[in-house]
Amino acid sequence: MSKMNLLQAINNALDIAMSTDPSALCFGEDVGHFGGVFRATSHLQEKFGKARCFNTPLTEQGILGFANGIAAQGMTAIAEIQFADYIFPAFDQIVNESAKFRYRSGNQFDVGGLTIRTPYGGGINGAHYHSQSPEAYFTHTPGLKIVVPRNPEQAKGLLLASIRDPNPVIFFEPKKLYRAAVGEVPDEDYQLPLGQAEVVREGSDITLVAWGAQMEAIEQAAQLAEKDGISCELIDLRSLLPWDRDTLAHSVRKTGRLIINHEAPKTSGFGAEIAASIQEACFLHLESPILRVTGLDTPFPLALEKEYMPDHLKTYEAILASMNY
Amino acid sequence: MSDKRLTDAHIVHDSVFVDASALQIPTLRILQEDGTPYSDAVLPVLDKTLALKIYDTFLFIRALDERMLASQRQGRISFYMTETGEEAADIGSTAALQDDDMIMAQYREQGALAFRGFTPDQFMNQIFSNEQDLGKGRQMPIHYGSRQLHYMTVSSPLGTQLPQATGYAFALKAQQKPNCVICYFGEGAASEGDFHAALNMAGVFKVPVIFFCRNNGYAISTPAHEQYAGDGIAPRGIGYGLKTLRVDGNDVLAVLKATQEARKLAVEQHQPVLIEAMTYRLGAHSSSDDPSGYRNKSEEDTWRAKCPVMRFKKWLIHQDWWTEADDEQRKQQHRDQIMTAMKKAEKVPAPPLRDLFTDVYDQLPWHLQEQQQALIEHIRKYPQAYSKTAGRVDHE
Numbered sequence: 001m002s003k004m005n006l007l008q009a010i011n012n013a014l015d016i017a018m019s020t021d022p023s024a025l026c027f028g029e030d031v032g033h034f035g036g037v038f039r040a041t042s043h044l045q046e047k048f049g050k051a052r053c054f055n056t057p058l059t060e061q062g063i064l065g066f067a068n069g070i071a072a073q074g075m076t077a078i079a080e081i082q083f084a085d086y087i088f089p090a091f092d093q094i095v096n097e098s099a100k101f102r103y104r105s106g107n108q109f110d111v112g113g114l115t116i117r118t119p120y121g122g123g124i125n126g127a128h129y130h131s132q133s134p135e136a137y138f139t140h141t142p143g144l145k146i147v148v149p150r151n152p153e154q155a156k157g158l159l160l161a162s163i164r165d166p167n168p169v170i171f172f173e174p175k176k177l178y179r180a181a182v183g184e185v186p187d188e189d190y191q192l193p194l195g196q197a198e199v200v201r202e203g204s205d206i207t208l209v210a211w212g213a214q215m216e217a218i219e220q221a222a223q224l225a226e227k228d229g230i231s232c233e234l235i236d237l238r239s240l241l242p243w244d245r246d247t248l249a250h251s252v253r254k255t256g257r258l259i260i261n262h263e264a265p266k267t268s269g270f271g272a273e274i275a276a277s278i279q280e281a282c283f284l285h286l287e288s289p290i291l292r293v294t295g296l297d298t299p300f301p302l303a304l305e306k307e308y309m310p311d312h313l314k315t316y317e318a319i320l321a322s323m324n325y
Numbered sequence: 326m327s328d329k330r331l332t333d334a335h336i337v338h339d340s341v342f343v344d345a346s347a348l349q350i351p352t353l354r355i356l357q358e359d360g361t362p363y364s365d366a367v368l369p370v371l372d373k374t375l376a377l378k379i380y381d382t383f384l385f386i387r388a389l390d391e392r393m394l395a396s397q398r399q400g401r402i403s404f405y406m407t408e409t410g411e412e413a414a415d416i417g418s419t420a421a422l423q424d425d426d427m428i429m430a431q432y433r434e435q436g437a438l439a440f441r442g443f444t445p446d447q448f449m450n451q452i453f454s455n456e457q458d459l460g461k462g463r464q465m466p467i468h469y470g471s472r473q474l475h476y477m478t479v480s481s482p483l484g485t486q487l488p489q490a491t492g493y494a495f496a497l498k499a500q501q502k503p504n505c506v507i508c509y510f511g512e513g514a515a516s517e518g519d520f521h522a523a524l525n526m527a528g529v530f531k532v533p534v535i536f537f538c539r540n541n542g543y544a545i546s547t548p549a550h551e552q553y554a555g556d557g558i559a560p561r562g563i564g565y566g567l568k569t570l571r572v573d574g575n576d577v578l579a580v581l582k583a584t585q586e587a588r589k590l591a592v593e594q595h596q597p598v599l600i601e602a603m604t605y606r607l608g609a610h611s612s613s614d615d616p617s618g619y620r621n622k623s624e625e626d627t628w629r630a631k632c633p634v635m636r637f638k639k640w641l642i643h644q645d646w647w648t649e650a651d652d653e654q655r656k657q658q659h660r661d662q663i664m665t666a667m668k669k670a671e672k673v674p675a676p677p678l679r680d681l682f683t684d685v686y687d688q689l690p691w692h693l694q695e696q697q698q699a700l701i702e703h704i705r706k707y708p709q710a711y712s713k714t715a716g717r718v719d720h721e
Contacts, residue, residue: 029544029545029547030544030545030546030547032547032551033546033619034545034546034547034618034619035618037545037546037613037614055546055547055551057513057516057547057551057552057553058483058513058514058516058517058544058547058552059516059517059518060517061517061518062516062518085481085482086482086483088482089482089517089518089519125403125404125465126465127463127464127465127468128463128464128481129464129465129480129481129482130465130481266692266696267692296681296682296693296696296700297685297692297693297696298681298682298685298693299463299685301462301463301681302454302462302463302464302465303454303455303462303463303675303676303713304462304675304676304678304680304681304713304714306710306711306713307678307681307700307704307711307713307714308681311710313703313707313710314703317703317706
C-alpha cells in the first residue's frame, strides 16, 4: 500500500496499463513532456518514450477520431480530453463512431481498446467551461460505458478495468478531488468491476446514492442525519452505464426511501433515469417519493457556485423531507 | 456551366508533388529593433494622436497584467491571463479598425478591449466577479465582453468564435453595413475543426472578416512544432481562398499597416483575410500554469529582447512624440488608477441570487422559478453557509 492522491493513483494506473500492454498509447493536449495540465500523465513520456505518450494538436474531434482509428486497428488508445467541458467537439466521434463501431459492422470492427479520460465537475472556481458534469449526454448513448471514481483506490482499480474492458469507456475524473482526496492505494495491478455499485455504508432508514465527488456531500449529510437518529445507507454507483440497478433496488427495498445526488443539472440528469428505474423496480416498497438533489438547471456559475452546488445541507434537507413525508 | 473547377489549368506529364517550398510566404516588418523604420518601408496611416493612444494602451495593459498576476498570487483573485509580449498584435490590429467593427476575441486580447475604451473599473468588476460585472459574475476572470464596445463576450472553448465570425460578417454584408469582423485566435486553436469550417465558409461566402492569428509559439505547453507540420497557419488561408499576410507581431506599425489594408479588402471588396502575426507568449499560459516545466529561460530572454512595447517606444521617441519622463509618469498613473479601481471593485458585493437564474432564457420558466424559490428558502434556513447571498436574500 502507498499513500496517494487521486492524480497519483491515476498516474500509477496508466503506468501499469502501459507496462502490461505494449500496445497502450496515452495522448492528448499537453499530456507529453509536461504530463498534462493536472499532471496525470507525469513521467509517462520519460518512461515509455514519445512514441507511446505524446502531445496531440489542439483538436478534440481530432483526438477522438484519431483514437477511434488507433483502437480500430487493435491498439489500446487512452485519450485525454483536458476538461470534460471541451469534449463536445468530439461528440460526433464519440456518439456516432466510438459507440456504434461494433454494432454497425456486425462485430467485424470495434474500438473496444478506447478509453477517454476527462476531468469533470466543480470546486475549482472554473465557471461554465471548467466545471461541467456532462455524463448524462453520454449515458444516453448505447455502446459506451461510463465510469466515475470517488477516491484514489477506486480510481486506480476502475481505470485499469476501463482500459482493459473490450468496450469504449469514458472515465470521468472528479478534478476537485485530484489533490484533495488522499488515501491508501494497493501497489499491485488490480481491477475493480465495471457496472457494479458499492454499498459504502449500510443503513436502514434511507438510501443515498451518488458518484464521484458528490459522495462527500452525501457522506456529510448522512452524518448530520445520524444525529437525528436517521440511519442512511450510502451507495457509490461507480459505473453509470451500464449501472447497477440491482444493488440499488435491493437497498431501496430495505429502506423504502431514496435520495439521488448529482452535480449536473436536474432536468434530464442521470438521476431521472435512476428514479424512473427504481420506481419501476421498487414501487410497492417506497415510503416516500424518490428525491433528487442536483445542480440547478442553469449553466455552472462562478460567483455563486456555492449556491449552485447540491451540497450536504441540501441533501440533509431532502433526507428530512423524505423521512417526514 | 456550373462546374467551375479548373481541371485543365496546368497539366504536366510526370508526377510533381508540391510542398511548402513552392509557397514562400513573406513577413511584413516595418520597424527595426532600434525603433527606426526600414528605408523602403511603407508606413501605416498614423498620426500622433493614434500613435500615443496605441502606446498608452500598451502601458495600461502592462500595468494591468502585472498588477492582476500579483493579485492572483496574493489570493485576491482566482485566475488571470496576461498578454505580455503580444500587445502589438491585438492592440495594433484593433487600432486599424473602426470602433463599431466587431471584435471576436479568444481570451488573450484584453488590449484590444482597453483600446476600445473598457475602463479600469469595468476590468476590475469582471475580474472580481462582482455585481457590477457586465457578465454578472458568471464567468472566470478575463472573460470580458461589451456590447457597447462591439466586443463579443469571451467563451473559453477554443476556436468556437471562428465560424461565428464568418456568420457575423455574413450578416453585416447581408445588411450592407460598412463594417467588418476581426476574429482573434492562436496557432493552437487553429488546429480545431472550427477553424477550418470558418475559413472555408468565409472563402465561399466572401464575407468581410479578418482572421487574426496570434502565433505565439505555445498552446499551454505544446510548442508550435508539435502543433502543426506545415509553414505556420498562413498557407491554410490561401488554401481556403483568403487573402493572406504574415506579419511580425511584435512590430506594431507592421500590424497596423497589415490590418488597415486587410480592413479595406474586407469592407470594400468583401474579401476575407487571414493575418498571421508571429509573436511570443512571454508569460505563462495562465496563472495556473508554470512554463519552467516545458521551455527554457534563454528562449524567453530572446523574445523579451524583442519587446513590442520597447520597439514602439523607441520610434515614438525618434518622432519626438514621447520622452522617458513621460513614460515613467504615465506608467505610475496607470498603476495608481488600477490599484484604486481594484480596491473599489473588491468591496463591491457578489451578484444577487437572482442573477443565478436570469438570462438562462429571456424569461424564467416554471422550473427555474421553482428552483429559485426553493433555494431562497434553503438559504434562509442556513444563512451562515451561503454568506455571499444570505444577507440579501430577503430582498430578492
